[in-house]
Amino acid sequence: MSITPGAGDYLIWFSGSMEGTLANSTQYASVYVNGAQLSHSERRVFTEGSILNNSFPVATHAYVTGVGAGQTIDIRWRTTGGTATMHERTLVVTQVDPSNNTQVTATTDATTTSTTFVALAGMSITPGAGDYLIWFSGSMEGSLATSTQYASIYVNGVQLSHSERRVFTEGSIPNTSFPVANHAYVTGVGAGQAIDIRWRTTGGTATMHQRTLVVQRVTTAAATFAAAQDTAISGLVTGTTRRLRFEVSNEGTLSSSGVTYQLQVAETAACSAGAYSAVPTGSSGHWQIVNSIYMTDGAPTSNIVPGLFDEATTFVTGQLKDAGNATSNITLASDAFTEVEFAILATGNSTPGGSYCFRLYDSTAATPLNTYDVYALGSILP
Numbered sequence: 001m002s003i004t005p006g007a008g009d010y011l012i013w014f015s016g017s018m019e020g021t022l023a024n025s026t027q028y029a030s031v032y033v034n035g036a037q038l039s040h041s042e043r044r045v046f047t048e049g050s051i052l053n054n055s056f057p058v059a060t061h062a063y064v065t066g067v068g069a070g071q072t073i074d075i076r077w078r079t080t081g082g083t084a085t086m087h088e089r090t091l092v093v094t095q096v097d098p099s100n101n102t103q104v105t106a107t108t109d110a111t112t113t114s115t116t117f118v119a120l121a122g123m124s125i126t127p128g129a130g131d132y133l134i135w136f137s138g139s140m141e142g143s144l145a146t147s148t149q150y151a152s153i154y155v156n157g158v159q160l161s162h163s164e165r166r167v168f169t170e171g172s173i174p175n176t177s178f179p180v181a182n183h184a185y186v187t188g189v190g191a192g193q194a195i196d197i198r199w200r201t202t203g204g205t206a207t208m209h210q211r212t213l214v215v216q217r218v219t220t221a222a223a224t225f226a227a228a229q230d231t232a233i234s235g236l237v238t239g240t241t242r243r244l245r246f247e248v249s250n251e252g253t254l255s256s257s258g259v260t261y262q263l264q265v266a267e268t269a270a271c272s273a274g275a276y277s278a279v280p281t282g283s284s285g286h287w288q289i290v291n292s293i294y295m296t297d298g299a300p301t302s303n304i305v306p307g308l309f310d311e312a313t314t315f316v317t318g319q320l321k322d323a324g325n326a327t328s329n330i331t332l333a334s335d336a337f338t339e340v341e342f343a344i345l346a347t348g349n350s351t352p353g354g355s356y357c358f359r360l361y362d363s364t365a366a367t368p369l370n371t372y373d374v375y376a377l378g379s380i381l382p
Contacts (some may be wrong), residue, residue, distance in 0.1 A: 022082025144204025258329030
């Protein structure tokens with residue numbers, strides 16, 4: 001149960017069936033990244049004296065950012081005594097766009113005696129308008145014989161009834177913990193509406209141990225332009241990935257030499273007079289280049305339709321960039337044009353209400369392009 005997926009941000013799912021041989025022992029399973037435990041992902045099965053060698057499903061998941069090249073995502077497990085057995089099992093990881101994923105976690109036990117659904121501590125996300133996939137998992141137990149503990153997903157205060165999961169505490173196994181997991185797909189979540197986990201017990205005290213809630217905004221359609229060509233965009237939100245596309249055309253009579261196009265930005269109301277600097281790949285600036293699952297750094301662009309207006313006759317392949325702020329050399333003959341695209345986001349250092357201009361810079365010649373008709377413009381939500 002080990003995967004080395006390469007650098008990136010990942011969703012992780014594990015499931016299996018686990019049992020123990022020793023009365024009153026506990027078996028644990030957890031996600032590790034680069035040798036470090038994700039504590040919130042720990043799930044447990046308690047082997048009470050009357051249920052030795054009884055196998056139970058176990059499931060856990062996590063969202064992790066910044067996995068490095070060569071780092072491993074793996075599942076590790078232990079038992080407090082006797083022999084633990086894990087039967088058939090599955091580990092899946094998938095690279096994701098961080099702008100579409102949100103996670104909350106908790107490692108401190110939560111308890112409730114409520115017989116009606118109440119909020120589970122720490123398990124609420126307000127992700128913004130959209131359609132979402134939702135995953136929750138934890139470990140749950142009850143203190144009272146013949147009681148039942150329930151957990152369910154709620155959206156905007158309304159239960160998704162199909163997501164309700166239960167653990168029945170039979171008379172001989174009070175305070176016996178079992179993993180619980182559920183998931184859902186929901187459409188039409190409104191701005192300001194919460195996705196949360198609620199739970200209840202029919203009697204006694206219910207306890208929820210380590211737990212994880214992840215939501216992912218689902219993109220079901222092809223990418224579309226956020227505004228018409230050469231139109232400024234306002235109300236941009238920090239932490240959200242945007243893709244910025246430029247066209248460069250050679251309208252002179254001579255061929256250009258190879259040009260490396262670097263993305264630069266300036267916070268200014270007058271684009272022609274701004275103090276420009278390269279957009280970094282780190283988060284030190286107001287904007288940064290970020291990874292996007294929808295592009296591969298250095299991959300060729302195409303003359304998409306609908307797209308930017310063709311300012312010349314012959315299209316020359318450009319580049320998609322999500323790991324660096326500059327293309328490789330691109331040569332344009334007379335009456336030729338290219339398109340380059342960058343994945344960027346506004347960082348927490350950006351100015352609320354601030355106006356930003358973006359341009360391409362000829363880093364080969366260390367000079368701005370000699371003719372600049374239109375700048376890309378955007379402003380941050382106040």
